[in-house]
Amino acid sequence: EEKQRRIEGRPLPNADRNWAHSFAGRASDFMAEIIGPAWLTDDWLAWRAFTKTLFNEYLYDEELQVFRKCTGLEGPPPGRPREAWLPVGRRGGKSRMLAAIAVHLGCCYDWTRYLSPGEMGHVFIVADQLKHTTPILHYVKGFLFGHPRLQKLVAKPLVESVELVGQIKIEGVAASIEAVRSKTVIAALLDEIAFWQPDETQANPDVEVINALRPAMLTIPNAMQLAASSRYARKGALWNAYRDYHGKAEGPLVWSADTETMHPSVD
Secondary structure, three states: OHHHHHHHOOOOOOHHHHHHHOOOOOHHHHHHHHHOHHHHOHHHHHHHHHHHHHOOOOOOHHHHHHHHHHHOOOOOOOOOOOEEEEEEOOOOOHHHHHHHHHHHHHHOOOOHHHOOOOOOEEEEEEEOOHHHHHHHHHHHHHHHHOOOOOHHHEEEEOOOEEEEOOOEEEEEEEOOOOOOOOOEEEEEEEEOHHHOOOOOOOOOOHHHHHHHHHHHHOOOOOOEEEEEEOOOOOOHHHHHHHHHHOOOOOOOEEOOEOHHHHOOOOO
8 A cells, every 4th residue: 555655656555644633624733732721821812814714714702803803794604704804913923924824724634635746735924025934934944843743744944934745845935927927826824915016117016926826726626815014105016915805704814903902901
């Protein structure tokens, strides 16, 4: 069986990988594993509500109240949203949460069924400049190497990426049309998108970078795009999403919140 798996390019049995896969569809439980007991405290209430909404988990009453406050909707959408926009205040915990979601998507699902032998599935962390992806990548590596079972899923740690068992690479890339093309994308986490170039006369306007990303996700069921940023101006892709979809049941999820809501311990 092991020889046949190698011939077909299928992963070999891996107890730690199977353990991680047990959290597929249980994102909130996985966050408790990598973030620790603090995940269940009031300080993480809003991020718990967001995570459960994103992965279609049941919301308790206090989580539902936060959901309503941040989305303007009465109840969560059916199924998993493939696209979410998060205009959230500074120091609200966006970078750490994007990193945690990247680790969950990279470790807890078997994407090999959608990938050819030798093909890598990418979880992209995209920022206006490559150096600005570093904080999220540091969080990613902290989660992976800080957990005794997840560290065994790391196949190759690099400066700007981490390759995982199961043909997955979590990688930081600059927001350019060229950088995001010609790769298979499991998820695209767009950091501080309000500060990307919104002007279509520029080389890499935010809307066109997103348009280049979407075809790269077509062959992956439940591929996900998350765009998180503090607010900046009433222009660009983030503003367009907020204007067009916040408080509306149809369309992508828009989660709008101030810093205190998402990170209550901040003074």
